[in-house]
Amino acid sequence: MACFLKICEQHSISAAAQSFFMTPQAVSKEVKRMEEELGAPLLFRSQKGVVPTEYGKVFYEHAQRMVAEFDDTSREITEMRLQNEGFLRMVSAYGILRFLSPEFIRTFVKHCPTVHLDYMEFPDSYIEENVLNEKYDVGLMPYLHERDELAYIPLFSREIFFITHPGSRFYDCSEVSVRDIAAEPMIIENGNFLIHHIMAETCRRENTNLDVYFNTSGFSLCYKLCKEHKGNTASMDFIFHDMSNPTLHCIPFHEHPHWNVALIYKKDIPLSDNLQCFIRHSKTWCKKMMQA
Structure with missing residues (x-):
């Protein structure tokens, strides 16, 4: 079937044979065997080269699916064997x-x-x-x-906190809401990171928006700019403790957004x-x- 598909795509038995490291005679024999099994001609020669007959066009659609399914199956078995x-x-x-x-x-x-x-x-x-x-x-x-298409096994959940600097009016607060900080400049990870979407969804539920001063591709820059009083940020508690900057404060959000982690397959x-x-x-x- 793979040979047949290649012939239809290349309009040439010789080109198909070369792709599969076979002789044109061997490829022609394979096509003839399929035609005998199906009881109908699949190919004919035209001015454009070798093209499918009406029967061949029907067989082409099915052969595409079957070859793709076989390739998928073969790959899954190989991956499972390797595992x-x-x-x-x-x-x-x-x-x-x-x-x-x-x-x-x-x-x-x-x-x-x-x-x-x-x-x-x-x-x-x-x-x-x-x-x-x-x-x-x-x-x-x-x-x-x-x-x-995926199975999710929840593993753990960590709360997201508001991280602020000594120059912020929220520095001594015991709790803030996303409404409170709506006008404050925020440095936050970009859309490739879920925390960006968690904070955006939290704001949507509260009918407000964050004033994003800068989107970054990593929390290290978030903390660096926060330490420089360029704005505030948001991250999980374990990130805050790892950064270990004594000048910054970690304050709970009133909405308690969480970073939920799962194992997927x-x-x-x-x-x-x-x-x-x-x-x-x-x-x-x-x-x-x-x-x-």
């Missing part, structure tokens, strides 16, 4: 491994020494697509809404032993952290 042979590809949003700590990875590798864990970090918005496109087997990411794939092991490890690790 069961010891390979597991994990992708994480920035900040999650900072919270879970390197021991999260080290402990998993120690308990499952036969698994080769290949992991990468990206901005939040890249995680779902990488898992959906099967570039990675499992992802760790903050989320607001679930996609139908594609629903329509079989779960390998290694992936199931990683899921169990992640759930156990996060449960212990929440109890600590």
Whole structure:
């Protein structure tokens, strides 16, 4: 069928044969065998080269789907085999491994020494697509809404706080609302990061907007500009403690927005032993952290 598709695309048996490292005679034989099985001619020669007959046009549509399905199946089986042979590809949003700590990875590798864990970090918005496109087997990411094609296992949740500097009129407040700070300049991570959308949704619910002074691609610059009194920012408590700047204050929002993190994987794939092991490890690790 792949040969037949290539002939229709190239209008040439010779070109198709070259693509598959076959002789034109071998490709012609394959086409003839399919025609005999179907009981109808599939190709004929014209001034444009070799083109499909009316029967061939119908077969072309079905062959496209069948070849694509076979390729998908073959890829899934290969990926599952690699997982069961010891390979597991994990992708994480920035900040999650900072919270879970390197021991999260080290402990998993120690308990499952036969698994080769290949992991990468990206901005939040890249995680779902990488898992959906099967570039990675499992992802760790903050989320607001679930996609139908993915399975979500909630792992932990951290509150988002208002971070401010000594020059701010909110510096000594015990709590602020998004309405309170609407006119204050905010430095916040850009749309590739979920905190941007969490704060925007919180404001929509309160019928207000933030005055965004600057969008950045990382929380380090948010804190740097806040320390320089250029504006305020918002982040989770563990980020605030890691930055350890004694001049800045971490103040709760009245609305208590949260950064919810889940483990995700594609629903329509079989779960390998290694992936199931990683899921169990992640759930156990996060449960212990929440109890600590």
